[in-house]
Amino acid sequence: MENLKTLTEPAVAGGLAATLQPTDTFVRRHIGPSPEEVRQMLDELGLDSLEALVRETVPASIRLRGRLSLEGLPADRELGEREMLDWLHGIARQNRVFRSYLGMGYHGCLVPGVIQRNILENPGWYTQYTPYQAEISQGRLEALLNFQTLVAELTGLPIANASLLDEGTAAAEAMHMCFAASNGKSSAFFVAADCHPQTIEVVKTRAGALGIEVRVGDAAAADFAGVFGVLLQYPATDGRVLDYGPVAERAHAAGALVVMAADLLALALLRPPGEIGADVAVGTSQRFGVPMGFGGPHAAFLATRDEFKRQLPGRVIGVSRDRRGRTAYRMAMQTREQHIRREKATSNICTAQVLLAIMAGMYGVYHGPEGLRRIARRVHALAAVLAEGLRRLGLEAGREPFFDTLRVDLGKLPAAEVVAAAAAKEINLRRLGEHTVCVALDETVSLADLDALFEVFAGGDPGFSAAGLVESGQVDTAATEMAAPHARTSEFMTHPVFNSYHTEHEMLRYIKRLEARDLSLATSMIPLGSCTMKLNATSEMVPITWPELSNLHPFAPPEQTAGYRELFRTLESWLAEITGFAACSLQPNAGSQGEYAGLMVIRAYHRARSEDHRDVCLIPVSAHGTNPASAVMAGLKVVVVACDAQGNVELDDLKAKAEKHRDRLAALMVTYPSTHGVFEEGIRDICAAIHEHGGQVYMDGANMNAQVGLCRPGDFGADVCHLNLHKTFCIPHGGGGPGMGPICAAPHLAPYLPGHPVIPTGGEDGIGPVSAAPWGSAGILPISWAYIALMGADGLTRATEIAILNANYMASRLRKHYPLLFTGREGRVAHEFILDLRPFKTTAGIEAEDVAKRLMDFSYHAPTMSFPVPGTLMIEPTESESKPELDRFCEAMIAIREEIRAIEDGKADRQGNVLKSSPHPAEDVMSAEWDRPYTREQAAFPMAWVKERKFWPYVARVDNAWGDRNLICSCPPTDSYE
Numbered sequence: 001m002e003n004l005k006t007l008t009e010p011a012v013a014g015g016l017a018a019t020l021q022p023t024d025t026f027v028r029r030h031i032g033p034s035p036e037e038v039r040q041m042l043d044e045l046g047l048d049s050l051e052a053l054v055r056e057t058v059p060a061s062i063r064l065r066g067r068l069s070l071e072g073l074p075a076d077r078e079l080g081e082r083e084m085l086d087w088l089h090g091i092a093r094q095n096r097v098f099r100s101y102l103g104m105g106y107h108g109c110l111v112p113g114v115i116q117r118n119i120l121e122n123p124g125w126y127t128q129y130t131p132y133q134a135e136i137s138q139g140r141l142e143a144l145l146n147f148q149t150l151v152a153e154l155t156g157l158p159i160a161n162a163s164l165l166d167e168g169t170a171a172a173e174a175m176h177m178c179f180a181a182s183n184g185k186s187s188a189f190f191v192a193a194d195c196h197p198q199t200i201e202v203v204k205t206r207a208g209a210l211g212i213e214v215r216v217g218d219a220a221a222a223d224f225a226g227v228f229g230v231l232l233q234y235p236a237t238d239g240r241v242l243d244y245g246p247v248a249e250r251a252h253a254a255g256a257l258v259v260m261a262a263d264l265l266a267l268a269l270l271r272p273p274g275e276i277g278a279d280v281a282v283g284t285s286q287r288f289g290v291p292m293g294f295g296g297p298h299a300a301f302l303a304t305r306d307e308f309k310r311q312l313p314g315r316v317i318g319v320s321r322d323r324r325g326r327t328a329y330r331m332a333m334q335t336r337e338q339h340i341r342r343e344k345a346t347s348n349i350c351t352a353q354v355l356l357a358i359m360a361g362m363y364g365v366y367h368g369p370e371g372l373r374r375i376a377r378r379v380h381a382l383a384a385v386l387a388e389g390l391r392r393l394g395l396e397a398g399r400e401p402f403f404d405t406l407r408v409d410l411g412k413l414p415a416a417e418v419v420a421a422a423a424a425k426e427i428n429l430r431r432l433g434e435h436t437v438c439v440a441l442d443e444t445v446s447l448a449d450l451d452a453l454f455e456v457f458a459g460g461d462p463g464f465s466a467a468g469l470v471e472s473g474q475v476d477t478a479a480t481e482m483a484a485p486h487a488r489t490s491e492f493m494t495h496p497v498f499n500s501y502h503t504e505h506e507m508l509r510y511i512k513r514l515e516a517r518d519l520s521l522a523t524s525m526i527p528l529g530s531c532t533m534k535l536n537a538t539s540e541m542v543p544i545t546w547p548e549l550s551n552l553h554p555f556a557p558p559e560q561t562a563g564y565r566e567l568f569r570t571l572e573s574w575l576a577e578i579t580g581f582a583a584c585s586l587q588p589n590a591g592s593q594g595e596y597a598g599l600m601v602i603r604a605y606h607r608a609r610s611e612d613h614r615d616v617c618l619i620p621v622s623a624h625g626t627n628p629a630s631a632v633m634a635g636l637k638v639v640v641v642a643c644d645a646q647g648n649v650e651l652d653d654l655k656a657k658a659e660k661h662r663d664r665l666a667a668l669m670v671t672y673p674s675t676h677g678v679f680e681e682g683i684r685d686i687c688a689a690i691h692e693h694g695g696q697v698y699m700d701g702a703n704m705n706a707q708v709g710l711c712r713p714g715d716f717g718a719d720v721c722h723l724n725l726h727k728t729f730c731i732p733h734g735g736g737g738p739g740m741g742p743i744c745a746a747p748h749l750a751p752y753l754p755g756h757p758v759i760p761t762g763g764e765d766g767i768g769p770v771s772a773a774p775w776g777s778a779g780i781l782p783i784s785w786a787y788i789a790l791m792g793a794d795g796l797t798r799a800t801e802i803a804i805l806n807a808n809y810m811a812s813r814l815r816k817h818y819p820l821l822f823t824g825r826e827g828r829v830a831h832e833f834i835l836d837l838r839p840f841k842t843t844a845g846i847e848a849e850d851v852a853k854r855l856m857d858f859s860y861h862a863p864t865m866s867f868p869v870p871g872t873l874m875i876e877p878t879e880s881e882s883k884p885e886l887d888r889f890c891e892a893m894i895a896i897r898e899e900i901r902a903i904e905d906g907k908a909d910r911q912g913n914v915l916k917s918s919p920h921p922a923e924d925v926m927s928a929e930w931d932r933p934y935t936r937e938q939a940a941f942p943m944a945w946v947k948e949r950k951f952w953p954y955v956a957r958v959d960n961a962w963g964d965r966n967l968i969c970s971c972p973p974t975d976s977y978e
Helices: 035-045 050-057 081-092 113-120 138-155 167-181 197-210 245-253 306-311 338-344 354-392 415-424 447-458 466-471 504-515 538-545 562-579 591-608 626-633 651-660 683-692 778-814 839-843 848-857 883-904 936-940 944-948 960-965
Strands: 188-192 213-217 227-234 257-262 280-284 300-304 316-321 327-332 405-409 430-433 436-440 583-585 616-620 637-641 665-671 696-701 720-723 743-745 833-836 872-875
Touching: 035 050, 035 778, 035 883, 050 778, 081 538, 081 562, 081 778, 113 354, 113 504, 113 538, 138 300, 138 316, 138 327, 138 354, 138 504, 167 188, 167 197, 167 227, 167 257, 167 280, 167 300, 167 306, 188 197, 197 213, 197 227, 197 591, 197 626, 227 245, 245 257, 300 306, 316 960, 327 960, 354 405, 354 447, 354 466, 354 504, 415 430, 415 436, 415 447, 447 466, 538 778, 562 583, 562 720, 562 743, 562 778, 591 626, 591 665, 591 696, 591 720, 591 743, 616 626, 616 651, 626 637, 626 665, 637 651, 651 665, 651 683, 665 683, 683 696, 778 833, 778 872, 778 883, 839 883, 848 872, 848 883
Parallel strands: 188 213, 188 227, 227 257, 257 280, 616 637, 616 665, 665 696, 696 720
Antiparallel strands: 280 300, 316 327, 405 436, 430 436, 583 743, 720 743, 833 872
């Protein structure tokens, strides 16, 4: 039982020195089991120490010798939570938050306090998992349906998804969607030169891997022959509002689809893309109440015509019904998803931006259509006042139609001088050319801000004020409206949900009503295998709303962002040390993006060695589900490698296929520990077999929570890996996003890490950007920084040991009642394990879905269902759960096994039983009629402890088949709210 003391006490000398250490240390708060509970669990396993468990679980050939060395962290003690926050705040204060009028898809905004406090800062909203279990996700699903409806109606297109990662990747997804719709008839995609520069480059990165030619030019003069799609920016990146009707007609005549990257707020005044002729609309909802956060996270959107719904990337929320016929929401068309379709998936998107989509949707609910019009008119009017003032200064501005952004012709005045003069007044302007700048306004701007801008352009006192221009009537009152043909005439957001909650009291109640319909980590353990739903500590979350971190524009000049750069440098060094690699890129803003980036880096490495023909990617069936989809997105051909009966990669099959494809072998994608929950003994041999034939090893870091401090991918043969910061490193899942998926790479791959066209980053020969912002969703990186700083090297290692202990303890208890599918050589599992429920389909007519739904009656979210093996449950408890919580879940599963036994023994009917009828919402249990062959108490309170912590599913079992046949992707009819 050595070293258990370090769970609760700082590792410092005794006496007064120990007494004076911080008392708000964190490791004991993060790790669920107490030292006594650890002893009890080890007794269950027949072991005398955690070290013995690690020896039986992690192969000796890969175990780390010594401890991690994390730069800047004390080696002999833990930081206190306040101490960490003070340190981080000092770093954050190095940032200089100027007034940024840079635009390019990023704008200052006013976050309504009722949304910030009750959604962004509320664990009842940010700790949920992706809503695969619809019955306990109805609040979030309704909120996402609101987002979809808002997007669909503002864009004038009938169907929208429930968010994508950012505007650049949404444009790239739209390109891929148009390519698929064209059936390969052409291979060129046209991009208007006045799109945002980062969007153009992200599209080029994606296109290059797929063999698509990107043509950049003037859309008004372009020949669209041989083009399958056209991307337009609306308004253009320099602010001009152009009439794209003729362009759309010419594109359609040439057989091309039209994609418009649109500004959502502008669409409150501008004719929507669907009315102009667009087939697809993409963009970001950031300015709908989501801080800039130095680039993210923000919810992008994609809307399209109904005929393309099967090609639509990302998730779609639809309206279905439950078993009693009541309205219920669900994720629709899940058969499109990459976990199911693998290399045939339409996208590799796994993490979306759900939390941010909910914020943006609630911004729309709170303001309503009239509120959005007011905000849009005000911003447009401010731009009109600015334009008039600039003209009075003799500058050319706003002669063409605009919304909020002005292109300013400075005449002979050098743009660099104007930008420098603005910076001296803590104002950021965008330089477009030698004598041209751009000014993008937003809802936070005041007349006083315009006066500061006039002083910059005048080089001193302009001789007038913004208020004076307004009061003298020198600005046309029509400036608050748009003129034909650009003006919007169609209504939008007419549903009652957007016209009911405009007081804070009503908005608060609506948010809380929806929150109560969702099960989150604030309710109980969410034991999802491969998803690592661990504590998202409050002290880790606090910094994300600090103005120094949340209000910074991602393209602010480097001299203003020293704090973020210090945070990045430290975090990159920590992640590199933890993984055993030489370099790190923080740009990928989701796990799927990390997979894609890692493979693109490998492809760039091969290309630099004149081996661009290497295009085969080996993927074991035990790999994470997004791997095959990511490989295809990277232009690779997938070859599947078998696994043996113990869940290990079949080494002979791997070697045979590596040999067969040796001339074209690009990479192996391997998840470690495997998705089967096993530390494979032969991982070094697996890597060596790939290297022998010239390939590179990409390791999926989805299961890194079982490795930190115990072994390192860079030590046992991997060349690059991605890390899910929303798993191992404590960024909340947010109900399906945000996430971050940085990649760490060996020295020979470091030169190819992703770059960026606006703010230089990455390797000297870096691939193009994979995300719109240089460091992805930088605004949530402080969460992982804080977690690592608080845990320290020893705390991180102990967390991994306890994660493995918790999983093995639960596996030991449950294997007495359910078949345990895979184990390692010593009979141990890694940090997760798989229970086989397939026999019960024969013996009792019970399937994994029935057990998943019955767990809801015990106030639990189901484990991962039917992945990676159909008919199974994959359970991962994480280190954050206490032994009493683990025991409650085990008791629930054991009780369900007895309910199955009652069916097997003929004591319960194969159809009319408590499992087939689960879950049981309060409305059913309290109904005057009860005709079921089991009691109400068995239905709702199957164990005594459930009464103390009951979470009621909001609806009965949702009819998935009916929902797919009757897809409705916007707010339901008004009468459904009655």
